[in-house]
Amino acid sequence: MFDVHEMEVNFGPQHPSTHGVLRVLLRIDGERIIDAKPIIGYLHRGTEKLFEHMAYPQCIPHTDRMDYVASATNNLGFVETVEKLMGITANIPRRAQLMRVMLSELQRISSHLLWLATHAIDLGAMTPFFYTFREREQVLDFFESYCGARLTLNCMRIGGMPDDLPHGWLEDVEAFVDKFEACVDEYESLLTNNRIWKKRTIGIGVLSPEDAIDWGITGPPLRGSGVEWDLRRAQPYECYPELQFEIPIGKNGDTYDRYLVRMEEMRQSTRILKQCFPLVRATPEGDIKAKISKVIRPPEGEVYHSIESPKGELGYYIVSDGKTQNAYRCHVRPPSFVNLQALPAMARGHLVSDLVALIGTIDIVLGEVDR
């Protein structure tokens, strides 16, 4: 029976804490959430439809616009899927592979920095924003000096990379990486033992490992629930098999654990980058593109391939009819869309202010949710 104290409230779509245009229809009793219903689609641009009408190389800039704070990984997932479809995965030059890994890991750092800044600001901690954006700015500068763009990078091509690394780029990134771990410590000193931060995050939005898998959750939220699963390790792509890194996992599956997992992931990304520098220097300059035909016309078939994006498993499902230069169908499996689905289950029983913490901890990007 409906209680007289219950009421419906719209949270969003225009709300700074929804990180975009997410609308959550809340049924609340006072401050307590009885039920939540995410309503999405405000940023739907028909990306999958556009993919069907464009040649494969033309699709790459459109993948940037899905998860627009982590476009390098979107590019990577798409070009790898097409390469798998064409059967040229093994032909990608080693230097291109290493460059892809470096750009993805820098992108992971920049995406996690943005997450930390917004998540903390949502929970009332203003300071981390200034610190994280200081470093994020530098990462974006690296992207800018590589490909000219800061957010929508369009930085990968089917069969390799568009350009070689600019002179001095490796040294700059190396200098940044050397000091970045101390920066992560600095962020942690602001939050990890902060009493208010712990009160706001510990025990909020607990997900058991079984529930997380049943909801299809991937990425840091899955690892925060204690499932040691990372596509970079489980189904490695590019040159990840030869790189050493740990997969951080949480114990309780709450917002605090997911926070710790992401903080550790930034350190692991630094570790991966450090291993990449000598490997890149050992490869011949300019060897960045496999020899493939100018017209990309993959054979008939269907393929699913996924990579570990900063948000979770980013997959592309491409059906090719073998006759045209377009995908017959290209479906994107966005991590944010799937992870967001668990929001009602996580939010039930918590306060409205905790919903802000939960939206932050899932780390959604609405461009990717709505596509």
Place this chain on the structure above:
Amino acid sequence: MSEQTPPSPPTPPAAPPPGRSVDDIKRDPLVADAVSRVDDAVLGAKEFVGEITLFFDRDRIVEVARAFKDAGFVYLVDLSGVDYSKYPGHTGLRFSVSYTLYSFQKNARVRLRVWTDEKWPVPSVTSVWRTANWHERETFDMLGIQFSGHPNLERILMWEGFNGHPLRKDFPIRGIDTGARIYPEVFPEGGGPKAGSTGKDVKDVNVYKGEWKRYGQWPVAQIGGGGNGAKAAAPAPATPKPVAAAPAPAAPPAPTDEEETE
């Protein structure tokens, strides 16, 4: 674009692995456990770049899904539909629904597929994997494939009054006349904003004096006596009419709207 493909000797054509027969694929250790339980529902199998695809009887997909889940495929990675109506040389049913499953123990994926068309609903697998809920809603929204037994099959990416399914092959890429079922006085059926229009053919939405369709699926609060009830009822006159429990008569809701939320 250019018709002639330049010859590219270094690129080996994507060599499909030596074709295995359907029976061989069914005996693959990856899927043998699950397939043995639902052997009579298998309609076919194929393999491409190392990915196994199994075709199943549409009506038994829930049983099949359960068999695969019991065999270790606990994670439904992806569920999507394909409209094959313009596929070269395709005959048979129009749509295909693909289920991509992942097994943590075997560290491998397998794809299940069923065929359907506009008339035949596919049984929903939300009872097997909760994550299927939004995937099926998206497939319904984008392609118009019906899923029977889904707890809340409504549009998810397009707006609720949209008539059309954008990822169908007969849906033009530049858009269609979208119509607007929810504000029938303003936008008659098929009278909504048109793709590429300047907007001058659309009447002002603000003139709408009818009853707004209630968006949520929850029942309306039964406001009895009591202090809070009176308070809650107070803002009602601000809207043209108080929100009624029954849907607006002029706006018949889609049949799927009547289903309860999960």
